[in-house]
Amino acid sequence: MAETSAAAASALFEQAYGGSQAGLWAAPGRVNLIGEHVDYNAGLVLPIALPQRAYAAARPRADRLVRFASAGLPGVAEVDLDDIAPGRPADWSRYPAGVFWALRRAGHDVGGLDLAFASDVPIGAGLSSSAAIEGAAGAAVSDLFGLGLLADDASRAELARLCQRAENEIALAPTGGMDQAAALRCQAGHALNLDCRDGAVAQIPFDAAAAGLVLLVIDTKSAHALGDGGYGARRADCEQAVRELGLHSLREIAPDELGAAVANLSNDRLRRRVRHVVTEIERVRRSVVALRAGDFALLGELFDLSHASLRDDYEVSCPELNTAQEAALAGGAIGARMTGGGFGGSAIALIEAAAAGAVEDAVRAAFAAAGHARSPACLAAVPAGPAGRIA
Ligand code: GLA
Numbered sequence: 090m091a092e093t094s095a096a097a098a099s100a101l102f103e104q105a106y107g108g109s110q111a112g113l114w115a116a117p118g119r120v121n122l123i124g125e126h127v128d129y130n131a132g133l134v135l136p137i138a139l140p141q142r143a144y145a146a147a148r149p150r151a152d153r154l155v156r157f158a159s160a161g162l163p164g165v166a167e168v169d170l171d172d173i174a175p176g177r178p179a180d181w182s183r184y185p186a187g188v189f190w191a192l193r194r195a196g197h198d199v200g201g202l203d204l205a206f207a208s209d210v211p212i213g214a215g216l217s218s219s220a221a222i223e224g225a226a227g228a229a230v231s232d233l234f235g236l237g238l239l240a241d242d243a244s245r246a247e248l249a250r251l252c253q254r255a256e257n258e259i260a261l262a263p264t265g266g267m268d269q270a271a272a273l274r275c276q277a278g279h280a281l282n283l284d285c286r287d288g289a290v291a292q293i294p295f296d297a298a299a300a301g302l303v304l305l306v307i308d309t310k311s312a313h314a315l316g317d318g319g320y321g322a323r324r325a326d327c328e329q330a331v332r333e334l335g336l337h338s339l340r341e342i343a344p345d346e347l348g349a350a351v352a353n354l355s356n357d358r359l360r361r362r363v364r365h366v367v368t369e370i371e372r373v374r375r376s377v378v379a380l381r382a383g384d385f386a387l388l389g390e391l392f393d394l395s396h397a398s399l400r401d402d403y404e405v406s407c408p409e410l411n412t413a414q415e416a417a418l419a420g421g422a423i424g425a426r427m428t429g430g431g432f433g434g435s436a437i438a439l440i441e442a443a444a445a446g447a448v449e450d451a452v453r454a455a456f457a458a459a460g461h462a463r464s465p466a467c468l469a470a471v472p473a474g475p476a477g478r479i480a
Contacts (some may be wrong), residue, residue, distance in 0.1 A: 095144045097160045097207035102146035105165050106159035108204045111233060115262050116224025117142040118210030118478035119217045119271035120289055120306055120437060121428050122280050122295070122388075123395050124373040126403055128265030130327055131286040131338035133373040135153070136267060137295060137472035138275035143208035143221035144479070145185075147229040150201030154190055157182040160207035170201065176261055184219050185226035187255025192230060195251055199234045200247070207409040214308040215434020219260070220268035223252040224476040227273075232478055239477060245273040264322050264430075277474040281318070282377050286340055293380050295472050300324045300385055304437060304447045304470045307417065307452055309409035311433035311464035319432050323405065326362045330354055339366045361402040368398055389424025389439050396426035396436075405431030412459050413438075413452055420451025445469070 095113060102110045117138035124134035150156075156167040159181065166182035173190040176181065185204060192199050204226060210218040231238035238248040252269040258261050266285060275281045279292040297304045327339055333354055336342070342350045347367045351360040372391045379387040396414050400406040408416075410427040417425040417438035425438035430448045440448050449467050456465055 094142070094160075094207045094209040098144035098146040100203050101158050101160050101207060102148070102203070102205035105205055106148070106156070108148070110205075111148040112478055113144060113146050113480040114225050114228040114232065114477065115142040115144045115479050116221045116272045117275070117473055118227060119268055119275065120304075120435070120470050121267065121271075122437070123376045123391060123426070124267075124369060125395065125399055125428065125431070126323060126352065126405065127366055127369050127373070128267040128283075128285045129324055131340035132366065132370040134267045134283050135280045135293070135373055135376060136271040136275065136283070137280050137470065138277075138475055139210065139269055139470055140473040141208075141210045141216070141468075141469075143206060143210055143218065143225045143247055145222075145225035145229045146205045147233060148203050149233050150203060152201045154201045155186060156203045157185055158205040162256075169174050170199070173259060175258055177259070177283060183260045184222050184256065186229065187257060187259030188223050188226045188252055190259050191251035191254040192227070192236070194254070195247075197234070197236050199236075200449065202230065202233065204229065211308055213312075213434070214310075215429030215431075216306070216308075217219065217268035217271065217429070219253065219256065219262075220272045221400070223255055224249075224272035227252050228476045228478065238298075242274060242290065245475070246270070249273040250288075251329045263324055273476050275472070275475050278472055280380065280472060282373070286338070293377055295380060297439070298442070298471070299313075300383060301441045301442050302385060302423070303442050305417070305422075305440055305445060305448065306428075306468050306470050307413045307436045307438065308466040308468070309413055309433060309461075310465060311407060311409040311461070319405065320430055323362065323403065326359055327366065331427065333359070339363060342372065344368070344371045357373050357399045361404075365398045365402040371396060385423060385439060392426040392437070392439060393418070394426030399427055407431070407433055408459065409433065409456070409461050409465075410436050412455050412461065413465060416452045416455030417448050419447040419455075422448050
C-alpha cells in the first residue's frame with residue numbers, strides 16, 4: 090500500500106510537471122486512543138500515527154507560484170504565494186496552500202513549489218487525511234527551503250502549530266491541534282501523550298501485538314464533515330462555559346471540582362459538555378497509567394466510558410458509530426469507542442488477537458441488521474512514525 094502511494098505521488102509529479110522531483114515526503118494519518126474533543130480545551134490527548142500516510146513529491150520553482158496536483162483529482166491547482174488568504178484557494182488545495190501562508194506569517198522565507206500528492210489515509214474516515222496533507226507539505230517546504238522544522242521535537246511542534254493555523258485560518262476548519270501534532274510528533278511503537286495546554290509530550294510505549302491484542306479501526310463509511318457546524322457548535326458551548334465560569338479553559342477544573350463547577354452553569358447542555366471534557370481528560374490520565382502498567386482491561390473500560398460520554402454528554406456520536414461500538418463489545422472486544430471528531434468516521438476496538446476475526450464479523454453483521462447504507466471497512470492499527478523525507 091505505502092509503496093503504491095509513494096510511487097503514485099512520484100508518477101503524478103512527472104505527469105503533471107515533467108522532469109524529476111527534488112524529493113518525496115510523507116506524513117501519517119492518526120487514530121486517537123482516547124482524549125476526544127479536549128484538545129481545544131487545553132486538555133490531554135493520546136493519538137498514535139498510522140502507517141497510512143499522505144505522500145508529497147515536490148520541486149522548487151523560480152517564481153512565486155505554488156501548484157498542487159492530487160492523485161484521483163483532475164487538473165493542477167495553482168495560486169500565487171501572495172494570494173493565499175482565508176478561504177482562498179476555494180478548493181482542497183487550501184489545506185497545503187495554508188501551510189505556505191502560515192510559514193510566511195511566522196517569518197519563514199519560502200518560495201514557489203510544484204507539489205504532487207497521493208495518500209492512502211482513508212478520506213472522510215476521521216483519520217486526519219487533511220492533517221497528513223498539511224504535514225507532508227510542511228515537511229517538503231521545510232526541507233526544500235532549509236527551514237529545519239523537522240530537526241527535533243521542538244521544531245516539529247512549531248511546524249505542527251503552523252499547520253493548525255493553516256487549517257483554522259485558511260481552510261477555515263476550527264479544529265484543535267491534535268491531528269497536526271500527531272502527524273509530526275508521534276513515534277513508532279508509541280502513543281503520543283500531548284498536553285494541549287503547553288504542547289509538552291510524553292511518548293508512551295504501545296505494543297498491542299506483544300500483549301496478544303489488536304487495535305482494530307472500524308471505518309463506518311458514514312458522512313463526516315467537521316465543517317458542518319456540529320464541531321464548531323461544541324467548541325462554542327465550551328467557550329460559553331469558560332466565560333460563565335470565569336476561567337481560561339476547562340482544563341482548570343479538577344475532577345473533584347466538577348460538581349461545584351457545573352452547578353454554576355446556566356443550562357443542562359453546558360453542564361453535560363463540561364462533564365464530558367473534565368471526565369475525558371481524567372480518562373486520558375488513567376489510560377496512560379494503564380498503558381504503562383500493561384493493564385489493557387482497564388484501558389478497554391476507559392474506552393467504553395469515553396464512548397458513553399461522547400454519545401450522551403457531548404452528543405457527537407451517530408447510529409453507525411454506536412452500532413460499531415456495541416457490536417464490537419458484543420463480539421468480544423475488551424473495549425471500544427468512537428474516535429476523532431465524530432458525526433461519522435471511525436470507531437476503535439481493543440481485541441484479543443484470536444477474537445479479531447469474530448469481532449469484525451459481528452460488526453459487519455450488526456451493520457447489515459441495522460440497515461446502515463454502507464458496510465464498514467476495518468484495519469488493524471499499528472503505531473508508526475512521524476512525517477519525514479522518504480526520498
Ligand atoms: C478532529 C479535530 C481535532 C480534535 C478531534 C476530536 O479530529 O481535528 O482537533 O478536536 O476532532 O478530539
